[in-house]
Amino acid sequence: MSKSGSTSKITRRTALAGLSAGAALLAMPRIGRAADETIRIGFPTPLTGPFAAEARDQVKCAELAVKLVNDKGGIGGRKVELLVRDDKLNAGEAATRTLELIEKDKVHAVVGALSSAVQLAVNEVTRARGVIYVSISQSDTINEAKDFSKYTFHEALNPHMTTAAVARQTLKKGMKVAHLVADYAYGHEMLRGFKRAQAAIGADNVGEILHPFGAADYSTFMPRLMSLRPDVLCISNFGRDQANAIKQAVDFGVKQQMKIVVPVILHNQRLAVGPDVFEGVVGGANYYWGLESQSKSAAAFNAAFKAANGGAIPTDYGAYGYSGVGSLLAAMQTAGGTDTDKVVDALEKLQYDLTKGPQHYRKCDHQSVQSVLVLESKKKSAMAGDNDLFAILANDTGSDDMLRSCSELGHAT
Amino acid sequence: MTHPSSGEALAKPAPGGLGRLLDHRVLLSIAVLAILPWLLPSKALAVNVLIYGVVVMGYNLLFGYTGLLSFGQAAFFGAGAYFTGIAIGRYGVPWFAAVAIAVFLSTCLAAVIGIISTRTRGIYFSMVTLALAQLVYYVALQASSFTGGENGLRGFTVDRINLFGLQVNFLDPVNKYYVLMAFAALAMWFQSRILNSPFGAVIEAIRENEQRARACGYDVERSKLVVFMLSGATSSLGGCMLALHLSIVPLDILHYQTSGMIVMMVLLGGARSFFGPFVGAASFLILEDVISLWTPHWQIFVGAIFVLFVLFLPKGIWGTLLDTLGIGKARR
Numbered sequence: 021m022s023k024s025g026s027t028s029k030i031t032r033r034t035a036l037a038g039l040s041a042g043a044a045l046l047a048m049p050r051i052g053r054a055a056d057e058t059i060r061i062g063f064p065t066p067l068t069g070p071f072a073a074e075a076r077d078q079v080k081c082a083e084l085a086v087k088l089v090n091d092k093g094g095i096g097g098r099k100v101e102l103l104v105r106d107d108k109l110n111a112g113e114a115a116t117r118t119l120e121l122i123e124k125d126k127v128h129a130v131v132g133a134l135s136s137a138v139q140l141a142v143n144e145v146t147r148a149r150g151v152i153y154v155s156i157s158q159s160d161t162i163n164e165a166k167d168f169s170k171y172t173f174h175e176a177l178n179p180h181m182t183t184a185a186v187a188r189q190t191l192k193k194g195m196k197v198a199h200l201v202a203d204y205a206y207g208h209e210m211l212r213g214f215k216r217a218q219a220a221i222g223a224d225n226v227g228e229i230l231h232p233f234g235a236a237d238y239s240t241f242m243p244r245l246m247s248l249r250p251d252v253l254c255i256s257n258f259g260r261d262q263a264n265a266i267k268q269a270v271d272f273g274v275k276q277q278m279k280i281v282v283p284v285i286l287h288n289q290r291l292a293v294g295p296d297v298f299e300g301v302v303g304g305a306n307y308y309w310g311l312e313s314q315s316k317s318a319a320a321f322n323a324a325f326k327a328a329n330g331g332a333i334p335t336d337y338g339a340y341g342y343s344g345v346g347s348l349l350a351a352m353q354t355a356g357g358t359d360t361d362k363v364v365d366a367l368e369k370l371q372y373d374l375t376k377g378p379q380h381y382r383k384c385d386h387q388s389v390q391s392v393l394v395l396e397s398k399k400k401s402a403m404a405g406d407n408d409l410f411a412i413l414a415n416d417t418g419s420d421d422m423l424r425s426c427s428e429l430g431h432a433t
Numbered sequence: 434m435t436h437p438s439s440g441e442a443l444a445k446p447a448p449g450g451l452g453r454l455l456d457h458r459v460l461l462s463i464a465v466l467a468i469l470p471w472l473l474p475s476k477a478l479a480v481n482v483l484i485y486g487v488v489v490m491g492y493n494l495l496f497g498y499t500g501l502l503s504f505g506q507a508a509f510f511g512a513g514a515y516f517t518g519i520a521i522g523r524y525g526v527p528w529f530a531a532v533a534i535a536v537f538l539s540t541c542l543a544a545v546i547g548i549i550s551t552r553t554r555g556i557y558f559s560m561v562t563l564a565l566a567q568l569v570y571y572v573a574l575q576a577s578s579f580t581g582g583e584n585g586l587r588g589f590t591v592d593r594i595n596l597f598g599l600q601v602n603f604l605d606p607v608n609k610y611y612v613l614m615a616f617a618a619l620a621m622w623f624q625s626r627i628l629n630s631p632f633g634a635v636i637e638a639i640r641e642n643e644q645r646a647r648a649c650g651y652d653v654e655r656s657k658l659v660v661f662m663l664s665g666a667t668s669s670l671g672g673c674m675l676a677l678h679l680s681i682v683p684l685d686i687l688h689y690q691t692s693g694m695i696v697m698m699v700l701l702g703g704a705r706s707f708f709g710p711f712v713g714a715a716s717f718l719i720l721e722d723v724i725s726l727w728t729p730h731w732q733i734f735v736g737a738i739f740v741l742f743v744l745f746l747p748k749g750i751w752g753t754l755l756d757t758l759g760i761g762k763a764r765r
Contacts (some may be wrong), residue, residue, distance in 0.1 A: 119679075137683065208583075250688060
């Protein structure tokens with residue numbers, strides 16, 4: 021409590037000094053900004069939580085994309101800087117971090133986020149403020165008219181195209197299919213994609229079981245799935261959940277009865293549990309390093325990543341970090357700077373080939389049209405080395421036909 | 434409850450003098466909040482301090498002043514946010530009306546949960562509030578056509594607001610901060626008013642000795658229910674502010690981890706102190722913000738600091754500071 025009369029202690033001189041100090045403090049960011057020419061890219065990603073392994077790969081690859089551009093002298097003489105922030109796999113945290121990146125760090129664009137809910141949160145913040153956002157995590161929702169804006173770009177595959185490619189390789193007419201699905205947006209969208217593909221192929225659905233996100237114990241689901249007697253079991257979950265679910269399915273002898281199929285087969289999870297568990301599991305992927313025998317751009321990307329990371333090889337989700345940031349920087353090169361409208365225009369016209377072959381963003385929904393790989397996990401005796409994880413079953417060339425039509429997504433055509 | 438023998442209080446008749454002192458408690462808090470955005474590393478962080486400060490202040494009424502340890506405060510925080518978002522996005526209600534509707538509906542929810550939970554005591558009260566809050570979580574998860582389910586609620590961005598005929602750009606972080614600060618100020622004035630009313634004395638009496646309060650003739654059950662509703666209403670206002678601030682409502686807001694975080698914040702800042710909740714919210718959020726920039730293992734550090742506080746500073750940062758300065762009894 022201030023005692024009466026204490027206010028008179030503040031003399032005019034002190035007040036003036038305080039005021040000018042305050043004014044100087046306020047003016048500082050403005051002065052700083054004028055001299056600053058660096059291009060800043062915000063990169064929110066879940067460095068902590070169940071997707072941390074994938075997130076760390078994304079950061080490494082995004083940093084590589086930035087480094088390669090800076091080594092060549094940057095964009096129009098301006099250096100590029102990547103601002104990585106931990107979004108903790110939490111939509112609210114991601115929205116706050118993105119606000120900070122835009123308001124305080126004055127980023128020119130945002131790339132990143134891993135998980136459906138988190139990328140939609142980031143997208144909501146960036147589109148309201150007219151900041152370009154390149155999402156690098158699978159989602160069908162972000163392309164739909166309700167969440168789309170001209171600033172929204174989606175570099176990752178989406179559940180619709182991934183499941184269609186996997187189903188084409190693994191399902192045949194009359195087959196019985198059962199599903200084990202993580203009970204959140206990613207799982208639901210993958211299930212919807214599989215069911216659509218199944219219907220087109222003529223395979224029968226014999227049952228769906230939902231499991232909670234982040235579950236450690238799948239033992240109660242396995243007997244139920246086996247009693248459905250399917251030919252194929254589709255396990256639609258992500259990160260550590262995938263490794264845990266497949267491991268326990270194998271323990272129950274599921275593989276003797278049916279084939280295990282996943283929408284996205286994860287490099288890191290396969291590494292985490294070893295070849296015997298994953299042997300024969302089939303799944304989709306955006307990238308696999310072994311593509312280098314077929315693709316020059318994959319060979320170049322692998323070589324650059326190895327050089328920057330002590331001989332390590334890039335992973336599937338890591339490649340998104342590279343192509344997401346890389347495509348944005350390529351568009352900024354074309355646009356000659358960071359003017360948002362010019363960069364959006366350049367992205368829409370961009371034809372890029374950074375990791376695996378030609379890609380472009382479709383005009384109506386800014387979904388990246390790209391190839392989808394279908395991989396099968398090799399058995400131990402067939403592996404040529406520690407990194408020889410998968411055999412490439414198919415490499416479907418990207419085309420607009422793979423995607424849901426613009427009108428189905430609610431866009432004016 | 435505050436009887437400092439300062440000159441001002443004695444100079445005037447009791448009610449007037451007391452009223453002036455109360456003004457100071459709220460005004461001092463507002464003065465600190467007014468300069469907060471210029472002290473913290475970012476405006477977004479400052480707005481979060483405001484929001485969580487209001488939520489924790491509501492919780493402090495229940496936990497700090499009445500002694501009811503609830504593990505379900507996230508239900509009201511989330512309800513405020515969801516009702517605001519749905520009212521604006523789905524029904525096109527103006528933002529200010531949406532906040533009023535959201536607080537009203539959340540208070541009704543608090544009444545329902547309060548009627549069920551305040552019948553129990555101690556650990557049973559904590560468990561019942563936790564269970565009912567989880568019920569709210571699963572309702573929000575399943576009613577995805579209203580709430581957006583797992584993906585969270587989106588599509589209600591408030592970018593311009595009309596303040597008494599003045600068009601204000603609400604996307605500007607400074608404007609947003611001061612508009613939301615007005616809500617926080619309102620909540621503080623309201624809380625201060627309650628604490629200094631006879632009702633405020635009754636709830637503290639319940640905390641100190643429930644049997645004796647009952648023996649004195651106070652209606653303990655009804656007082657508990659009313660304080661539960663007031664606490665829910667205040668926390669739901671924090672939820673409304675969050676919805677306006679982030680323009681999304683994440684499903685995690687209803688998760689029990691949010692309830693746990695609210696408990697942590699009030700213990701960190703100091704339960705039973707008027708400004709403690711804001712100190713707790715600020716310290717927790719700053720710790721999280723700053724340490725997570727240095728290391729992905731920030732949780733280890735936050736956890737260790739929390740353990741140290743529980744062991745050595747049970748009154749929290751603000752409570753200990755006031756004690757040290759010798760104004761602990763004034764509790765402001």
